[in-house]
Amino acid sequence: GLTLVWFREDLRVHDHAALTAARADGHVIAVWVRESRDDDGLGPRPLGGACRWWVHESLSVLEEELSHLGIPLLFAAGESATIIPELAGRLDVDAVRWSRRYAPASRSLDGRIKTELRNRGLTVHSHPGALLVEPWTAAPQGGDHYKVFTPFWKAVSGGDVGDVLPVPVEQPRLSTGLIDSAQACAAVTDLDGLGLLDGTGTGSGVFAAADGPRWWQDTISRHWTPGLRGAAAALEDLHAGIDGYSTAHDIPADGASTSRLSPRLRHGELSPRQLLRAAQTAEGITVDDRTSWIRQLYWREFSWHLAYHHPDIDAWPIRPEFNDFPYDDDEGALRSWQSGQTGYPLVDAGMTQLWETGWMHNRVRMVTASFLTKNLLHHWRHGEQWFWDTLVDADEANNPVSWQWVAGSGADAAPFFRVFNPERQRKRFDPDDAYIDEWLSETTDAETSPIVDLADSRHAALDAYDQMKSTEAST
Numbered sequence: 001g002l003t004l005v006w007f008r009e010d011l012r013v014h015d016h017a018a019l020t021a022a023r024a025d026g027h028v029i030a031v032w033v034r035e036s037r038d039d040d041g042l043g044p045r046p047l048g049g050a051c052r053w054w055v056h057e058s059l060s061v062l063e064e065e066l067s068h069l070g071i072p073l074l075f076a077a078g079e080s081a082t083i084i085p086e087l088a089g090r091l092d093v094d095a096v097r098w099s100r101r102y103a104p105a106s107r108s109l110d111g112r113i114k115t116e117l118r119n120r121g122l123t124v125h126s127h128p129g130a131l132l133v134e135p136w137t138a139a140p141q142g143g144d145h146y147k148v149f150t151p152f153w154k155a156v157s158g159g160d161v162g163d164v165l166p167v168p169v170e171q172p173r174l175s176t177g178l179i180d181s182a183q184a185c186a187a188v189t190d191l192d193g194l195g196l197l198d199g200t201g202t203g204s205g206v207f208a209a210a211d212g213p214r215w216w217q218d219t220i221s222r223h224w225t226p227g228l229r230g231a232a233a234a235l236e237d238l239h240a241g242i243d244g245y246s247t248a249h250d251i252p253a254d255g256a257s258t259s260r261l262s263p264r265l266r267h268g269e270l271s272p273r274q275l276l277r278a279a280q281t282a283e284g285i286t287v288d289d290r291t292s293w294i295r296q297l298y299w300r301e302f303s304w305h306l307a308y309h310h311p312d313i314d315a316w317p318i319r320p321e322f323n324d325f326p327y328d329d330d331e332g333a334l335r336s337w338q339s340g341q342t343g344y345p346l347v348d349a350g351m352t353q354l355w356e357t358g359w360m361h362n363r364v365r366m367v368t369a370s371f372l373t374k375n376l377l378h379h380w381r382h383g384e385q386w387f388w389d390t391l392v393d394a395d396e397a398n399n400p401v402s403w404q405w406v407a408g409s410g411a412d413a414a415p416f417f418r419v420f421n422p423e424r425q426r427k428r429f430d431p432d433d434a435y436i437d438e439w440l441s442e443t444t445d446a447e448t449s450p451i452v453d454l455a456d457s458r459h460a461a462l463d464a465y466d467q468m469k470s471t472e473a474s475t
């Protein structure tokens with residue numbers, strides 16, 4: 001039989017259950033669709049600028065890897081609810097398979113497509129692979145889902161995640177007539193035709209005036225090698241990322257204090273199961289380092305657990321009282337934050353690292369997010385949107401969930417009154433200014449005077465919080 005494998009956020013050929021099952025059934029043809037949301041708003045959130053660059057690069061490597069296996073990879077742009085059934089029809093496939101995705105708007109779309117394909121008499125299967133724990137399989141007694149990390153982690157870690165699947169064996173070349181009939185589908189194009197690299201990269205165009213249009217491929221490409229070969233090299237370095245993790249993971253300057261595997265997980269170049277197995281079996285690692293790193297993998301699971309259970313998590317606070325929070329939303333303050341000109345070196349260094357590399361260390365993500373939402377009293381959605389556009393690892397769960405966590409509106413959030421002091425954080429985690437020196441030149445550092453006073457703005461944030469609580473009490 002012939003199977004269409006629809007690749008989405010799983011840009012790999014190993015540990016890929018859909019691909020493995022499809023090869024077991026016979027021959028495979030693959031497709032990746034640059035999806036637009038349909039009129040009902042179903043489908044994935046449109047990729048931000050940095051992720052568009054990453055996906056473009058990663059797809060070009062995937063195309064090559066699949067071609068080594070004799071599998072053609074087609075590209076198409078538009079609404080997948082139209083494209084996938086049409087392609088399946090033109091190719092006359094027997095089955096369609098894909099890896100599951102978990103954001104509610106994508107799941108609803110996939111459900112519709114599944115029904116449509118089945119109505120046409122095709123076999124359809126969705127496979128796990130992006131997560132270690134299917135979000136609907138974990139629930140506390142008497143509740144529908146976990147709202148606090150530790151009980152979630154205790155309940156789900158330690159389960160059997162199964163074995164990592166090998167790369168399937170090569171198949172004989174498919175007839176060119178088959179590819180021709182796929183290309184008759186109007187939505188089918190080549191990789192460049194997807195237009196992933198078109199545009200300036202940033203939706204908001206904040207820097208357009210000063211810098212001219214921004215082309216991601218000129219900057220973040222110096223820091224990353226997307227695709228399976230880059231991913232394999234990153235996996236080789238996993239040992240360095242885990243070794244010392246329990247004590248060093250909060251130090252932003254040390255290049256190896258964390259693994260930097262987040263974009264690999266985001267785009268599915270590496271599977272969480274493969275990383276869990278690698279961490280469990282890495283030699284010469286202390287129990288503390290191993291456990292604390294694996295625990296972070298489960299934070300990712302927890303974010304997806306929450307996103308699965310909270311549609312529109314990027315728009316609405318999990319704790320609804322935060323709908324009444326009196327945000328200030330000063331446009332100039334947002335721009336200073338985005339461009340790393342707040343006058344607080346740790347914040348500015350973090351925002352510069354993000355802009356230059358598409359990635360920021362977790363400790364600094366927390367400090368910059370706290371600064372925006374508390375000292376500048378900006379809505380967390382504005383920061384979330386900026387990160388969405390600039391992070392190579394931006395995903396539909398971790399980004400909004402982490403923002404809500406910092407802003408105090410999340411399920412298991414940091415208490416609102418915990419306002420990070422960027423100067424104290426700097427002394428504690430970057431005592432020798434190593435991180436700051438890496439990202440800020442001495443002149444920028446000295447010339448930018450602070451845009452807010454830390455003590456005054458902290459008080460204003462606590463007052464705003466009290467105001468929200470009194471609104472809540474009076475309604």
Ligand code: FAD
Nearest residue numbers: 258259260261262296297299300362365394395398399402
């Ligand atoms: P390591 O420390 O080596 O951890 C290994 C893996 O565990 C990571 O690759 C990641 O998949 C997962 N992980 C680690 N920390 C967290 C965490 N706090 N929450 C969830 N998963 C975690 N992470 C994203 O993957 N995408 C995002 O869009 C994202 N946005 C964030 C926004 C804010 C405001 C904050 C505070 C955090 C955000 N994070 C996000 C979480 C975290 O900062 C990154 O996952 C981490 O910095 C990635 O670096 P690493 O791969 O070196 O992580």
